[in-house]
Amino acid sequence: MATERVSHGLHGKVAVIEIGDGTRRNALGARDWHVLAGLVAWLPTEPGVAAIVVRGRGDTFSAGSDMNDWVDASFEGVEQTFRDMETCFQAIERSSVPVIAAVEDIAAGAGCQLALACDLVVLSEAARIGMPVARFGIQASEAFVARVSRRAGKAMAADLYLTGRLLTAEEAVNVGLVTRVVPAGTAFATATTIATQIAAAPEGAISAAKRALSQVEPARVAAGADAATTAGPTVAYNDFVEAIRDFLSSRRPT
Structure with a gap:
């Protein structure tokens, strides 16, 4: 269960999922979201797996979706990709074991949503995180906004999405968007240490904590809702196509 841009390994009771191929800031393609969702659902069923760490390949986390996939894509194809993303993020949120994101360099757009879907986010002090999607004609969904607002509040969500x-x-x-900040280059080591500590605790206690936490997060996507009902982001199609082509032709950094 892997692609060139999604792979995994087992380290004792901790499963590590690595995303990206080390190029294009570890942007992910449409099939990658399917595989990632399947991994997150399958790994907790493996004997002994008690926590998952998600990291990017090389020295960055992820700048989100691979823009090359959207060149000449139909409106329906773009919409399906966003539904697949949301399915993946919800799979992470519903995981029976804690999931920890280890973020170096950048977590933007879908990469930011991927990190925020995790229970804990360890961020390198040199990293940046946010949702620079409006300039691509991407219309923020309720689910996408909820992942920011449940951690950092509505005011910060407005700041990130509008600017x-x-x-x-x-x-x-400082605004509570991430769990902790660590020296550059140590996000994965720190996340793995945290995951190992969690894995050493009684399974029932960790499961109870996850259930309790889900009840005190009113902005969290409701349990039982699916990607279709929570409406992954739609796009202003003409603006979206033009922005994607401009971005790829100029290769501006995300």
Whole structure:
């Protein structure tokens, strides 16, 4: 269960999922979201797996979806990709074991949503995180906005979605968007240490904590809702196509 841009390994009771191929800031393609969702659902069924760490390949986390997939894509194809993303994020949120994101460099757009779907987010002090999607004609969904607002509040969600700016690590931890900030290059080691500590605790206690936490997060996507009912982001199609082509032709950094 892997692609060139999604793979996994087992380290004792901790499963590690690695995303991206080390190029294009670890952007993910349509099939990658399917595989990632399947991995997150399957790994907790493996004997002994008690926690999952998600990291990017190389020295970055993920800038989101691979824009190349959307060149000449139909409106329906783009919409399906967003539904597949949302299915993946909900699979992470519903995982029976804790999932920890180890973020170096950047987590933007779908990469940001992927990190925020995890129970804990460990952010490198050199990293940035945010949702610079409006300039691509992407219309934020309820589910996407909820992942920001449940951690950092409505005001910060408005700031990120309306301005498209990326938060520094210091800003992100101060507003509660991420769990903790660590020295550059140590996000994965720290996340793995945390996962190992969690895995050593009684399974029933961790499961109870996850259930209780889900009840005190009113903005969280409701249990039982699916990607279709929570409406992954739609796009202003003409603006979207033009913005994607401009982005790819100029290769501006995300």
